[in-house]
Amino acid sequence: MKYIIFLCCFFLIACNKEKYNFEQINLSNSILLDSAEVIYNFDDRYPVELSIKDSLAYIICAKTDTCLCIVNLNKHQIDTVLGHVGYGPKDLISPNFISSTDKSRILLQTANLKKIMEIENNRGKINLEEYIPYPDPIFISSELNFSNKYIVGRKMDGEKGKMFFIYNQQNDQILETECYPPLSKQVKDKNYVYAPSLAINESKDRIIVGMYFFDMFHIYNFSGERINTFCFTNDCTPKIDQKTGFLDLSNGYSGIIRTYPTEDFCFLLRQTTTPQNNTTFTLIQLNWDGQLIHSYIFKDRVSGQFCIDKDIKKVYIIRNQIQSGDKEIFSIVSYNLN
Secondary structure: OHHHHHHHHHHHHHHHHHHOOOEEOOOOOOEEEOOOEEEEEEOOOEEEEEEEEOOEEEEEEEOOOEEEEEEEOOOOEEEEEEEEEOOOOOOEOOOEEOEOOOOOOEEEEOOOOOEEEEEEEEOOEEEEEEEEEOOHHHOOEEEEEEOOOEEEEEEOOOOOOEEEEEEEOOOOEEEEEEOOOOOOOOOOOHHHHOOEEEEEEHHHOEEEEEEOOOOEEEEEOOOOOEEEEEEOOOOOOOOEOOOOOOEOOOOOEEEEEEEEEOOOEEEEEEEEEOOOOOEEEEEEEEEOOOOEEEEEEEOOOEEEEEEEOOOOOEEEEEEEEEEHHHEEEEEEEEEEOO
């Protein structure tokens, strides 16, 4: 009898180890990105997101009356600004770009309009028009990703224990995934602790889920099944304060803060912050099964959503620097990917 109990305990322990035995990706051979081409310097705007189409950079800015700024990549100058901030029928509040492997259009969502908007460029005349109504089952969400059949994202008022959703546009059905991996300590705000950065590829039946406060990412399919999990360090889960149940980031942390999908690859932007508040940023190129292709380390401090050109030769990103007099300068820059 004791022998049977011993075997059962051993089996349970072995299963538990297998469950959390994530494959670790080695980033030690990352290439340094230290030479940026400056596309445009902002001295009166605060850029937070970036999208590229043809020869134009579409930039969402904060702390300004008009939140969309369009910069010509060839002329290195602003072509136009639009998107008045306010509560009118076409005004915008806290807009976000919507991600997709389809780069033929630029979509965005905004907190005040129950619409998915498209930025249309008709022979140089740029307007905001409704693309589709915002589906009721997912209003309002963040981290939205579109494909022909699905919308994947994160509910802003997500139910306890849910990490992201998969919404089928054809049958109006929604599937929500459980938070993973479980932590040994009780978590007060799972919606925050398990915040994901998402990228999808419907043709490959893959959803890549980068974790903001975990040094890892997951691979899911559109049935909501977790296929694999990869980590970048042994200590890949965040610390939780035992008394409060909230995140304890006093010893630093690493996580995936942005993603960018293409047909063949998915790019992750990984941030590592030390206890001394020093931060480094790594760009990670993966295939859709999670295998490492290349990795790059930025010499500069970067932020916000980034873009990769169609030939996978350049990354466009927002750089911020402190100049004389403690003045913070934000720039749209590009780096060559060797």
